[in-house]
Amino acid sequence: MTMLEVRTVAVRFGGINALSDVSLDVAAGESVGLVGPNGAGKTTLFNCLLGSIKPSRGKITFEGRDLAGVPTFRRARLGLGRTFQRVELFAGMSAREHLLVAERSRRGDGSLLKDMLNRGKPRPDEIAVADETLALLGIGEYAEQPVESLTLGQSRLVELGRALVYMPKLLLLDEPSSGLDVVETLALAKVLASVRSERGTAILLVEHDLDLVRRAVDRLHVLDFGRTIAAGTCDAVLREQAVITAYLGVAAS
């Protein structure tokens, strides 16, 4: 069953066509890679999916529901989770607190009234969820540390943890491996695999590390200059001439 349907979406910034007529499907539980050179429009597409940019044309549906006009936080509640290319963390909060906020938001049972009755503090079961997730990501020992003291790689994992705690049905990952070393990248691939197998979460992965992509996705979608230039299984797509040209250029013969 198709979960996410992107139909001929176009975005224009001034005179630049950041995206022109991109169409893309993600089925439930499927993992799709989105690759392309920098500036190809991958992050723009993510921003459209989460609603921080309004597409000038086209339609996006999630589980059969048209997303036009749906604000970001509601899309998150529908089941779209994401991480960011430029890390977006809550300054001044510890790693665990990041996950606690997401967990509270997922439960949706916090209210001003409860705060006033002193029932707003993080509860033991919420802390357990947060710590489990941090352990799964291998950053349990940094739970108490303010995020500013973490490395870029660890910060990305905190972001991923925050998204995972919210239990998205579709997880949008924007270059999760940039800033990670080889060992961390391998660990990341394992985490993604286990998230898929245990929770059946669908994944849309933007990534430059083609090794990670090959390991983590079923299908590949290639963008260049805002256009789809290829789509299909990893091996087939990476052999296509258009893709090679986009990534490596053409020989000046």
Place this chain on the structure above:
Amino acid sequence: MIDILNQLLDGVPTGCVYGLVAVGLVLTYKTSGVFNFAFGAQAFTSAVVFYICVRDHNWPLVPAAFFAIVVVSLALGLVLDQFIFKLLRTSPQLPKLVTTIGLMVGIPETVKAIFGGSTRNAPPSLAVGHGWHIASLSINADGVVTLVATFFVVIALTVLFRWTPIGLRMRAVVESHRLVELNGINAEHVSTFSWLLSSLLAGMAGVLLAPLFTVVDSNNFTLLIVAASAAAVFAGLSSIPLALVGGIVLGALQQLLAYHLPLNSVLAKNIRPSMPFILLAVLLLVRPGLRRQDVTDPLSGVDPPPPALAVTYMDPRLAKINRLLFLAFVTAVAIGVLFLLPGLWVSYLAEGLALTTIFLSITVLVGIGGQISLCQASFAGLGAFTAGQLATRWDFPLYGGIIVGAIVAAALGVLIALPCLRLGGLYLALGTLAFALMLQNTLFVEPWLTGSEGGVDVPRPLIGPIDFADDRAFFFFALAIFGLCGFAVVLLRRGTTGQYLAALRGSEVAATSVGINPIRAKVTVFAVSAAIAGAGGALYASYLETARVDDFNAIQGLFWVLLVVTLGSRTVDGALNAGMAFVLLPPLLGDILHVPSDLVVPIQFALFGFGAVTFARHQEGIVEYQKRASIERFNARLTRWFGPAKTRGAAPAPPGAPPAPAAAGP
């Protein structure tokens, strides 16, 4: 037809005044990223110097103008740049705002302290001759001078920005001071140059504008800034010619309204003076493209994060000692108030507690919500008038009045929050200030709300058999209300709402990506803040036994915000310090230090105004900063005497690497 044209033309000189100030605001914003609330204060300084030179010392006009505009304003500009704005170059929007608002309050008071605060009537004018008549249109000489000067300035600045290398650099520096430095340009020099340029403009504006008012008064200049900011917003804070156009349109519209609204109607009386503020509010709501204006420095990531609350650094043993000491302190104060302190000091303390309750609303909004609002005094006033009217008309008991006042204020808070919050940052500050001024000119002049002579009686509380009429008794009532509100603030910070708001402050996109509704969280905090302000206002009015418009005017509100933010907006004790400082400083200056009585208020305002400058360095507030420093000292001493603490790694923090904040305490 010719009538309407004439009326419109009548508005042009005033419009040029708005335009000139708006150009100054846009210029400063464009070149330093600072929305300069102090522009009016700078203009005021030059106007006063010009007045003194001409009227008191009989200088000829031209050297006096040269001295006031070029020498004085450049000197003031240079001092401000070197000692204050230098520290702000790379800071975020909030410290910049707080600093310029502080200067707006501090500079005029300093000027008054230096040159005396006597009324300066009939300011001199640079214009000679009496005006011209063209056909049936007439225009006076002041108008012509303003007109010519304004157009000259606009053309010169446009040329500077469009076609000169220094103009290009000025535009680059404001995008990112640090990136420009990396490109080998001395951004310091460029910034100083920009700042001097806008200071010069401020001086010119001051000398030109002074004759348009009957007296040289700093409040006129403050109001002018807010009014002119409507024109600046019209220009998107970026286009100098558009700022001029906006100013002229504003002036003409105001004049047109003056002719066409029926003279004695409520509408004419209330709407006309608040026209610029209404326009500003409308512009903020409808002008597209304002949201994207907040420039974020691409290199802002190198700034250290805000420190955690000071209490989280505390050694557990120190926390225990602290708790005991706190109890001892509260007991001592209670005994002192009951038996020892003279009546005067008891009433100071009671007043301080009532004010602190109002200030808690600022703690909630600025410290927890990360939003700045400049209309807290209006909410407090609304609470006070509500309680007063309920008591006078229906013999409503005061505690009931406090509750109803809080609810009314909260309702108004939601009403304001919904349109304003979309904007955030600078625009929220402007919008709320415009709103406060609008309220002051419309609702707060209605006798059914504020009484016939700008005041309404508010009783002291009476609960069953207990009468709190006496100041000593009232102190404990105020303590109870303050305690309740303070506890609510702590619970809010710890609870879901506080966590969501902290997340939103950290990164709004990320917070929404985990399903947090930003509007709801912000409206909630705005409403809670307004409710606390309303309750505090009613309490304060009960202390004064009357609610007067003057106690809750917008400028007063500005001053409150400054004070709380400077001393510490994140904690309840920050608000308490602010409340007590506000009340205790005047008697301290007057009775103990024997400062002449006409200098007490200027010194108080100047002290707190310039105090706001420290905000740039210690955004957590002076109190929090000192608290953390002393906690670290005591932690170290405890460790030296009794060895390191055993539980959760709360050892003294090595500099630059604070330990993990535990759950935030009170």
